[in-house]
Amino acid sequence: MDVGFAGRSRHARARAKLAALWRLSLRRRSPDRTSGAARAFIGRMGLVITLLTMFGPPVVYGVWNTYALEQRARQLATVGARHLEAQLSLSLVSDSLSQAAINVLQATSIASPAVTATWVTNRQGSVLYFQGSRANWPELKVSAPIHAHRFNGALNVAISTREVFIGTCMVFAAFLLLGLGANYSFRHLPLRSLDEALRLLQAKQAQLQKQKAELEAQNLRFDAALNNMSHGLCLYDRDQKLVVCNASYVHMYGLSPALAVPGTPLTKILEHRIGKGSHEGDIPEDYLRDMLNLANENR
Incomplete structure (x- = not known):
């Protein structure tokens, strides 16, 4: 081979x-x-x-303030309805409903600048008294029931969403x-x-x-x-193990392929050469000892 x-x-x-x-x-x-x-x-x-x-904070701001605005309108309507009930229960005049309704509607309208209109309706939903005007912005409308001795109906409050809309737009612009x-x-x-x-x-x-x-x-x-060198060449590491050798070295000493691989100890290669008779001197043991001593000195 x-x-x-x-x-x-x-x-x-x-x-x-x-x-x-x-x-x-x-x-x-x-x-x-x-x-x-x-x-x-x-x-x-x-x-x-x-x-x-971009959209999270403005949406949260708009929803929260719309809810707060609706609760404010509901509070105004409830307070106005209770006042109207109290005035009707204390008055015995026939036109007491008219006077009480006008007073309560005016008071409710000026309670908050966001209130655009207030009105009183009867049990059938017909408008009896009205205070305010039509708004140019969307409105929130709430009502509170009125249960008096001589009257049953509701007090209605319409509140503008202008401030909420403008505030939401400003928050949206910022975010x-x-x-x-x-x-x-x-x-x-x-x-x-x-x-x-x-x-x-x-x-x-x-x-x-x-x-x-x-x-x-x-x-x-x-x-x-x-x-392709004509001379045999081999290289061993400091542990006296083969690193590389060329084909000329292998043919020169008749080494088998199993010995011509990296990691083969120098001792095995020398023993193989002694077995083949390719060594110097008449005493193989002296040749093996001299070569190992030489390798140790040159390490």
Whole structure:
């Protein structure tokens, strides 16, 4: 068997195996696939944060203040209905309902600047007394029942949502600017950083690929030079184990392929040479001792 050819075949198989493992690791850690998933995640999260920043606080502000405004109107209607009941229960005049209703409606109208209209309806829902005017903004309307000795009906209050609407618009404008800042901070800036990191990673991978190709070419030149030398060459480490040898060295001493592999102890190779008769001197033991002493001195 040609030991030099066998050595080159082993090196070729080892290089092919390393190359296959390298390609597999690249496929598993493909920067394109990883960056695509990361970009999609960052884009979605940035969009969610931006939308929540822009619309969350204005919606909460509008809903909360609308609820508070409705509770204020209900309180005014309830207080006005109780006052009207009290006045009707104390008055025995026939036109006491008219006077009491006008007084209560006026008092309720001036109790809050947001109140646009107040009116009293009977049991059938017909308007009996009205105080106020039509508003240009959407209104909240509430009513409170009136249960008096001579009258059953309801006191109604209409309250404007102008302040809530304007306040919500102002909050939305403020958080719109904040949302644009959040969009830049949580979406555009991370995506830009990811692109930069991806560019650096691809450049590093390209550099590693180039170094790998140069190393493979250098190994091929080394193998070619080593196995085409006319002189035998071998190299041992400090533990007296074979690191590399060329084909000329193998043929020179008739070494078997099992001995011409890295890691073979020097003692085995010397014993093989003694067994083949390719040693100096008449006493094999002296030759083995002298070679080991020489190797120890040159270590």
